[in-house]
Amino acid sequence: MRTPEEHLDAVAGAIPGLSCQTVLAEAAADRILAADVTAPGPSPRFDNSQMDGWAIPAARLGSLPATLSVGPTIAAGADPARVLPGGLGEAAAAVMTGARLPAGTGAVVPVEDCDPDDFAAAEAAGAVRVPATPAGRFIRAAGSDLRAGETVLRAGDRLTPVAVAALIGLGVTEVPVLRRPRVILCTGGAEIGRGGPAGIPDSNGPMLELLCAAAGIDVARRIRVDDDPAALLSALDAALADPGGPVDAILTSGGISHGRFEVVRLALGGSPGAWFGHVAQQPGGPQGLTAHRGVPVVCLPGNPMSTLVSFRLFARPALLRAEGAAADVGGIAAIAAERLTGLPDARVSFRRGRLRVDGAGRLTAAQLGGGSSHLLAQAATADCLIRVPGGGRAIAAGEPVTVLRL
Structure with a gap:
């Protein structure tokens, strides 16, 4: 039996790094x-004004405060070399925020700090009273x-x-x-997606597609097959033959345990290097890792919560690692909102949970619903998985706990 960490390493090792x-x-x-x-x-590419104000000639800074004559206006986007070919000279020029400053500018003084305190009045008077200002003030220097x-x-x-x-x-x-990771999704089982008294809607297919989209993983194609291994292999071949770019992994859901009709295990279990076994966790104990036509096949269990947990623990971080991204593998720290008791054996349990910030500003995690892997509706409002170590260990309310965001 593998630990979750060992299985993640195996999955990540099977998926090569992506091209650029x-x-x-x-x-x-x-x-x-x-x-x-x-x-x-x-x-910035050039010296520009941080304010709507007056560009002051560097040669006049030492004589401020003073009344200066008013020159042309430099709007943002205007070339000051065309408006003032010889540079600023002795006059102050009105400059707008972001405008390139004319040659010879020593500082910019906000219009509201001058007298008169608006451009129109100063232009009408032909002069403006400027207070003392340090060199370089309100100039965004190039570089x-x-x-x-x-x-x-x-x-x-x-x-x-x-x-x-x-x-x-x-x-x-x-x-x-x-390149973004690109996958094929496959859900299997004769009961999946069929009506009638014994049929089960295919919720795992849409869930996986949406989980991939949220993680930045492209879905090349989504297929659904019954319990026929030959049909599964044919469907995978057809999906791989579709143009559109390379496929980095195939993600399957269901058909990997010990039943008579485990279609994924029957079809792919004989591939060289195939591994089908158990990981010491709940839910999502049954897991598989194999290959088809040289493409890694990450085989997730079929119960909805097992699929969700396994995607979050193994498929998502392995694919993001292949892209060179930092994946949230280890989780983050929170405070248990209630007592949580681990399984009596060595398996780690991942409980669906809800994160909240309490009155003291602490991030808390509360368990939602039961632990069975088919209870998808009870996970509808979950935004995290709470990691509870095995061995019968209890985590008291208020104690630290590790959570993985969903």
């Missing part, structure tokens, strides 16, 4: 960088955020919306990223 591709920067959010990105130029050639982001960084904005602001239009 180049994508538009504006479409790269949540992707993993495949290489360092350096700044093609400085940020003050980043110098040309500096590393902006490093390989392995996840591109957040802010990171994407920073790249676009630097003029970076394309970035090298690791």
Whole structure:
């Protein structure tokens, strides 16, 4: 019997690292960088104004406070070299926030600090009274955020919306990223997806597809088969033959235990290196790992909660590792909202739970419903799994507990 950690290592080891591709920067959010990105130029690209105010000639700073004549206005986006070809000279120029500053600017003084305190009145008077101000005030200097050639982001960084904005602001239009994981989903069993008095709706297929989407894992195709091993192999072959890019793994749900009609185990159990056995956990004890046509097949148990827990513990982190992403494997710390008692044997149990912040600002986790692996409806509002060690150990209310976010 494997531990959960041992099985995760086995699954992750079966899925190779992903290749890289180049994508538009504006479409790269949540992707993993495949290489360092350096700044093609400085940020900001030029000295610009931090305020709506008056650009003051550097030569006049020592004589302030003083009344200065008023020159042309420099709007954001305007080229000051065209408006003032010789630079700022002796006059103050009205500049808007973000405007490129004309040559010779020593500081910017906010319009509200001057007399008169609005542009129109000063322009009508032809002069403005400017208070004393230090050199460089309210000037965003070129390169003050980043110098040309500096590393902006490093390989392995996840591109957040802010990171994407920073790249676009630097003029970076394309970035090298690791390809997103791409999988085939397969649910099996003659009873699944059929009506009648003994049929069971296929909830695992849609659940896995949505879990993949939430994790940034692309689903190439979703198939459903009955208890015929030959039909399963044929369906997998057809799915793998579909164009659209490489498939990194096949995720199956159900058909791996010890029954007479365990279709996945019957079809794939004889593959070289195939492993079907148990992991010391509840739910999701039965697990499998094999391959088909060179593609890793991660075989999850079919009871809905077992499928959910197994995807969260094994398939999701293994695929994210292949992409170079940091997966939340070990969980985070919370406080048990109630007493939790582990199984009498060595198996770790993962209880569906709900996270809350209590009056003291602590993150607490409360168990939802029973522990049986078919109780999917009782997990509908769960947002975490609570890890309870085995050996009959009890965790008292208020004690630390490890949780894995769903």
